[in-house]
Amino acid sequence: MAQPTAFQRARTDEQRAARRAIILETTLSLLTTTRVADLTLNELARTVGLAKSNVLRYFESREAILLELYDREYAAWLDALDVALAGIVSIEPIADVMAQTISERPIFCDLCASAPGVLEHNVSAEVAAAYKRSAVANAERLGALVLPRLGVDSFASGIVFVGGVNIIVGGVWANSQPSTGMAAAYEANPDLRAMRVNLGYSLRELLATLLVGVVARTPRTS
Template sequence: MSQATFSRARSEEQRARRREDILTAAAAMLADTRVADLSLNELARRVGLAKSNVLRYFESREAVLLELYGREFAAWLDALEERLAATADRTPESLAAAVAETAAARPVFAELCAAAPGILEHNISGPVALAYKRALLADAARLGALAVPWIGDDPRGTLVFVGAVTLGIGGIWSTCRLSPGMAEAYELDPALARFRIDFRESLETLLVTLIRGLK
C-alpha cells in the first residue's frame, strides 16, 4: 500500500490489519537495524503510510516496539517450552543451553530485550505502560514456571533466575551488537578479537553458574 492510495481503516478488522502491518514492518527492520536507529519516519515509509497515520494506531515509536516485544517474548517462551519438553535431563547445563540457544535464534527478541528498560519504557502513556508491565509480569511468571523442574519452586530462586535471564539476554546482546566503528576497530587490530563476546556462549556460561548456585 502506498501513501497515495491510503484510506482510513473503517472497521475493527481493518484497524487490526493495519496494526499487524506496522508490527510486521518493525520486526523486519530490526533484522538489520538497532532499536536506537529505528525511526518512526522510516517505519511509516516501509508500511506505506504517513507518520501521522501510524500514530493513529500506536501513540509512539516506543509503543509499537513494546507491543512487538511482548509478542516476541511470548514466541520465545513457546520455543523454550518446546525445547524443554524434549529435554530429559535436569542438569544446569541443559536448562542454560535451552535458554541460550532459543534466545540466540530470535535476534529481534534479544534486541528488544536489550532496549526495553532504557529506551522502550520511555515516551509512552500510563495505560500503555500498564498493559506492557502486566504482560511482562505474566511472561516472567511463565518463564519461572518452565524452570521449576531445574531450579526448584522456591519463589526467591525463581525471581533471581527470571531476572538473570532477562538481564543477561539484554546486557550480553547489547555488548555483542558492535557499532560500525567498533567493528572496524576489531578488523584493524586482529588482537582485539579475543575480547569479542559470543552471545549464545556467554549467556549459557552465565546461566550455568547461576543455576548451580540456586540448586
C-alpha cells in the same frame, strides 16, 4: 522488506486490529536489517504506506509499537523454549537450550537490550501498564518452564531468575554488537580479540552460572 500497503481509514475494531497487525509485521520486517535504536517512525510509516500521523492513530509512539512487538517476540521465544526443553532436567543442558533459542532470535535480543533504557520511555501510563502486565505473564511462564525442572519452587528465586535472564540477554547482546571501529580494533589487534563478546558462549555460561546460584541459594526477600 515489507512493501507499502494502501490503507483506507479503519472504521471497526476488526479493521483497527488488522492495521495494528500490519504495522507490527512491518516493524518486524524492518528490524531484520535495522537495529532498534536506528528504526525511526518516519521510516516505518513510509514502509507501511501511511503518514506518520496516521500510524499514531494505531500506536501512540514508536516505543509503543516496539514494546508490543517485544511482548510478542518474548512469547515466541517461550514457545520455542517449551518445545526444546522437553525431557531436560539438569543445569548444563537447560543453559545450552536457553542460549541456543535466544541466539536464534536477534530481534528479540535487540528489543530486550533496548527495553528498559529506551522502549519504556515515551509511553503513557496506560501503555506502560499493559506492557508490564504482559511482562509479568511472560515472567511467570519462564519461571514455570525452567525452575520446576531443577526442584526450585521459591517465589523469590523465580523473581531473581527471570530478572537475571533479562539482564543477561540484554547485556550480552549489547556487548556482542561492537561498533565498526571497535570491530576493526579487535581484528587488527590479536591481543584484544579475547575481549570481543561471543553471543552464544556468553549466554550459555552466564545462564548456567545464574541457574547454579538459583538452585544453591534462596534469595532474601528484603
